[in-house]
Amino acid sequence: MTLQGEELAALFARLMRVASQEPLDTRVLLATCAESGRRVYGARGAIVQYAPLSCPDISTEGTGSALRTLAADAVAWKEGPGCDARSSGAALIDVDVTTRPARVRWPSWAPRALALGFGRVTALPLKSTDDLAFGALVLLGPPEATMDEKALASARCLAETAAHALALQRQAFESRVLAAQLQTALSSRVVIEQAKGMLAVRQGLTLDDAFGCLRRHARTHRRKVTDLAREVTEGRDDIPPR
Structure with a gap:
């Protein structure tokens, strides 16, 4: 196994451990994903977007304060390679941010990225087992740093592992x-059953009638049945006979 392969294996193991x-701390896991991308692929920086399929909020993380700010701003702008990869489910490979098409496509994101010294970007979607994208891993480098096929293959492996770790x-x-x-x-059910039994004995009721009494009293006084039942079992509320 090569040194890169050993480092990949170690980082993948760390992702699963985190x-x-x-x-459970999603912020730590996102930071680990971003740092893994930066370290293994020699990227100058990395960003992660994460939006669980059942949650409308989008969490972001980046390597360094400037990229953390850029990641959050990109979500607010609703633009950038991470937003595109996450919304489309398609990868953006080695895009030259210095070109006019990139600046037109990302009018707010591209100038900020260029000002920070980033000229090339690769964005890979993070997908669930049913192929739905719920996030993106964004790798950024200087204008001259193109991504070769070996680095891209490793990046895809990391994105798959990160997606699996986030899903777990x-x-x-x-x-x-x-x-x-x-x-x-x-x-709650145990407390209610206890209160029913106490009321049944105290007032000579069947268990069903005792529950009906408990429920009517709670409704009349705009109380939760569970709260009222707990007070009955603790002797703090005496429900009068019907």
Whole structure:
């Protein structure tokens, strides 16, 4: 394995490790993606855009404060190679930013990139397993730094790995949210059942009638049934008989 291959393997492993480390932190993962692109391909800088398919917000990260600002501004402008790759799902390969077509295509982005010393850009979409783009990896270099086929192949591999890592982290986050929701629902159900039993014994009701009493009292007083049930079990609310 070549030195570049060893570094690639190490960075890919780091991406997957960051995706699952505690606590889950998308910002750290995006920064790792951007820095991986810069280090492995000798790019002068890199930017990542990330917009989960279920979320309208677009997160950005870049190598260095100037690129972080450019990444955020590009989203506000709704232009730039990252926005194009993310919205179209198609890669932009080794685009010369100094040309008139690039400046016309990106009237706000291109002058800023040139002012920062970037003259060439490659933008690769980050795609889900069903081929939907939810982000982009943007690699930037000086005007004379063209990207060869070997570097492009490595860049595509990194983009695929970054997309997989982001998807895994998103799945882990959603699983935890679902688990928390299920735990809350279970806890609420237990409290309600306890309150039903206490009311049934106290007022000589069936469990169904006790629940009806609990629900009517909550509705009349504009309370949540769970909150009222908890107060009943703690002896802080005494619902009068029907």
